[in-house]
Amino acid sequence: MSAIKINNLSKRFDNFKLDIDNIEIKKGFITGFIGPNGSGKTTTIKLIMGMLNEDSGSIEIFGKKHNLEEVYTKEIIGYVGDISGYLKESKISTIKKYISRFYNSWDENLYKKYINQFKLNENKVYN
Known part of the structure; x- marks a missing residue:
């Protein structure tokens, strides 16, 4: 296919x-x-x-x-352009809150797995 x-x-x-x-x-x-x-x-x-x-x-x-x-x-399709569209002072948790609403198949467990696997701090400001 x-x-x-x-x-x-x-x-x-x-x-x-x-x-x-x-x-x-x-x-x-x-x-x-x-x-x-x-x-x-x-x-x-x-x-x-x-x-x-x-x-x-x-x-x-x-x-x-x-x-x-x-x-x-x-x-x-995952697409990341050269401009994210998010404010530079956005936290990962805030971005996740808004992005997850757009996906019927959002997998919260997978999201948390990657947060833990890559040792990301959801309260860190997005750069």
């Missing part, structure tokens, strides 16, 4: 054009986009995550059209 399928994807800005014939990422694989600045890596990821709308083409996440299943896409 494919985790992500991209077909005939196109996105244009004033001075940039992204055209992808097709990409297929199999389930269970970790995949990275590698290329020079301006080659479309971030644009592709933002299109997959529904942060941008494609001009044409299609993206499927586990067989579902990503733009029709945006909540599903965001629940199953």
Whole structure:
């Protein structure tokens, strides 16, 4: 099964054009986009995550059209961009409080396991 399928994807800005014939990422694989600045890596990821709308083409996440299943896409794909969106003075516990509400499948026991495994202090200020 494919985790992500991209077909005939196109996105244009004033001075940039992204055209992808097709990409297929199999389930269970970790995949990275590698290329020079301006080659479309971030644009592709933002299109997959529904942060941008494609001009044409299609993206499927586990067989579902990503733009029709945006909540599903965001629940199953972990994405960390260059800007977190949280205040620099946010504690881990505060971030967890807000993030966990977005996931129907939030696993509190797994969260606590990682907090303990990595010896994280939930009251520490997020940097």
